[in-house]
Amino acid sequence: QVRESGGGSVKTGGSLTLSCKYDWSTDCMGWFRESPGREVERIATIDKKGITTYEDPVKGRFTLSKDNSKNTLTLQMNGLTVEDTAIYICVATWPECYDNFANYNYQGQGTRVTVSS
Numbered sequence: 001q002v003r004e005s006g007g008g009s010v011k012t013g014g015s016l017t018l019s020c021k022y023d024w025s026t027d028c029m030g031w032f033r034e035s036p037g038r039e040v041e042r043i044a045t046i047d048k049k050g051i052t053t054y055e056d057p058v059k060g061r062f063t064l065s066k067d068n069s070k071n072t073l074t075l076q077m078n079g080l081t082v083e084d085t086a087i088y089i090c091v092a093t094w095p096e097c098y099d100n101f102a103n104y105n106y107q108g109q110g111t112r113v114t115v116s117s
Contacts, residue, residue: 002029002073002090007111014080016113020073020090026106028097029066029073033086034110040089044075045097053097057083080115087112 006018022029030045030053044064046052052064063076073090088111091104098104 002092002106002108004088004090004108004111007088007113009114009116010080012081012115012117014115015076015078016080018075018077018088018090018111018113020075020108022071022073022090022092022106025066025068025071026092027094028104029090029092030064030097031073031075032089032091032101032104033084033113034089035086038086040101041086042099042101043088046073047097077113080113082115082117085113085115 002020002022004020010016027048028045032040032042034040043058044054046064046066061079065074090108092106093104
């Protein structure tokens, strides 16, 4: 099970930190986001070797980290734009990371992020 927290509203250029508490670590964990009129989009994942992968829209602005001692996955989001407005969903799966949201065995309820100009 995964449970997100940390969403909210910020102005353009602002920052937010999303957290995802998990019951146990899996081979791949990460975040997707969903916004109106757009497909669910993978934004960042971390695999069992600790390798992080970021999608182009968030590269250089978002940082994903995982702390197994606290069972917490953290997404630090900087330089937010209105395009980042979405519901952010924490995911977990095995044995590898996938592009397709449907391949993630655990999906959280999501936390809303709203960025205004």
